[in-house]
Structures are given as structure tokens and as C-alpha cells.
Amino acid sequence: MSRSIFSTLYLRSLRTPRLDFRRNLTYSRFLLAEVTNDGPAVTATNRAQITAKRFWKTVGIEERPDCFVVNLDKRPLKTPSGVILEIPKSKRLLASLIAHEWDNQDILIKPFALPLTSLAARAVDNFQNEESRRTAIQALLKYLDTDTICFFTETPAHPLATDNPRSLIDLQEKHWAPLLDWARKEFDTEIRRFDTVMFAKQPKETIEKIQRVLESLNPWELAAVERAVYATKSLLIALALVKGRLSVEEAAQTAHVEVTCQIQNWGEVEDSHDVDHQELRRQLGSAAILLV
DSSP states (O other): OOHHHHHHHHHHHTTOSSOOHHHHGGGGGGGOOOEETTEEOOOHHHHHHHHOBOOOSOEEEEEETTEEEEEETTEEOBOTTSOBOEEETTOHHHHHHHHHHHHTOOSBOOGGGOHHHHHHHHHHHTTTSHHHHHHHHHHHHTTTTTOGGGBOOOOOSSTTOOSSOHHHHHHHHHHHHHHHHHHHHHHTSOOOOBSOSTTOOOOHHHHHHHHHHHHTSOHHHHHHHHHHHHHHTOHHHHHHHHTTSSOHHHHHHHHTHHHHHHHHHHOOOTTTHHHHHHHHHHHHHHHHHTTO
């Protein structure tokens, strides 16, 4: 998919109706400043968090020798910790979309409509610091033992059984099995599949190898992986997205196999399934843009 088409689809997603506001406030967690004895740093992101009102008139992009900077009323956008949000020269599209996020805000600020700003701030504030990187990586590794795509439904003993629908088993084999095969080859390690959560645990060697993979990621890639993991509850899906094995749509379908089965068998619940459908793609889309 071309950059122009991809960015257009992403911008449209920011206007998706019927969003669950409480759920989308999770984006604003990454906008919170570090609190010192003197209180939080006063930056554009913090001010937006506190006032919830638009306080700027113009948005622009400034090209500097080694980076892009988004300006609000000619003042550079800063991260919650108070440093200028410097976007690498290789990420012109990201700079343009962050500027659009701020320019697209109305009178009242919508934190859920600043996903790229929060991701970029996360990369700059947290993932250029070794201690913060180690903490985040250890948290992500915990998802490997409970990774969504490692837990397959048992084949029903009777063809008419309804406890484990055949459609669910087929979807798991279609979306999950090939991805597990890819991960085993890509990372050259054993990745077990289970049919129960009892005593489910990946080998120590596997954990160590995936840890080295995460440690090799740059701050932008690590921020993208983190968001994708929290959105899909799967470290393997997140890595497949960052490594280019899955597109945003493929990653979303892989993460929502069980939801897809529910809809196929019992129908869609309005204002629940449809909202989750758009929200998952919004989060994965923001992670993917960070990699462009």
C-alpha cells in the first residue's frame, strides 16, 4: 500500500464515530509528564491534558538539519518530559501526520485523536533510556507465555458439538498456525502451541531469544511493538507487524479470530464489535505509521 493511501486511511480513522471515550483515554497515558517536586513539566502535551481546550492557532512543520519539529504557534512541540519532539528526517510522513493530529483538534481536545503524538513521545522520552527500555521489554516478554496465537481450541469429539465450533478451529489454523511457523523460522527458536492455559509456558531459551530481538529494536520500533502488543495481547503478532510479515489488516484479523467466530455464529453486537473493529485498526495503524 502506498504511503499516500495508507496515510489517508489513517486520517479517516481519526474521525470514526461512536468511539468508546473511556477506552481511548488510554492513549493519554503516554502524554503524562514525569512529576517532580515542582510538579509536571509544562509542555504542549501536558497543557492539552490539563486544559482540554485548544490553545494554539497554527500548526507547522520545521525542517532542521537532522530532524523535523512540529510547531504550535511557532513554538516546538515538546514531550511530557519537556524535551523537543524531534522526528528523524527519515520519518517525514510521521511528522506530517503528527502535525495533522494537532491541527485537526477542535475547541475541546480529544486525547484519543493524538495517538501518533503519544507514540512518538513514548519513543523519545522512554526508549532512549536503557533502564526504561529494560523495564518495558520485561513487561512485553510476559505476554509470550500467554500469547493469544499459542492457544488453540481442541477439536470437538463430536461433529455436532457446539462447545468448540469448527469455524473457530478453522480460523485458528488459517491465521495462527502459519504465523507460528513464521516466528519459529524468523527467530530460530521453539515456540510451543497449547490447548489449555494450565502449565502453559514457553522454553527459557525462547524467552531469551525473543528478549534479544526486542533489545535490538530502535526506540521507534519498540514503541510500535509495545502498542501493538497491548492492542492485540500478542507479542508474536506485534513482532510480525513490525517485521513486515503482517499488514495492519492482517494483524487485526489474526488478533480477532475469536471475535470473528462469535460474529459468524451469533451476529454482531452494535456499539461493541463495530467499535472494537475500528479501535484495533486505529491502534495498529498508528504503530505501523511509526515504522514508515
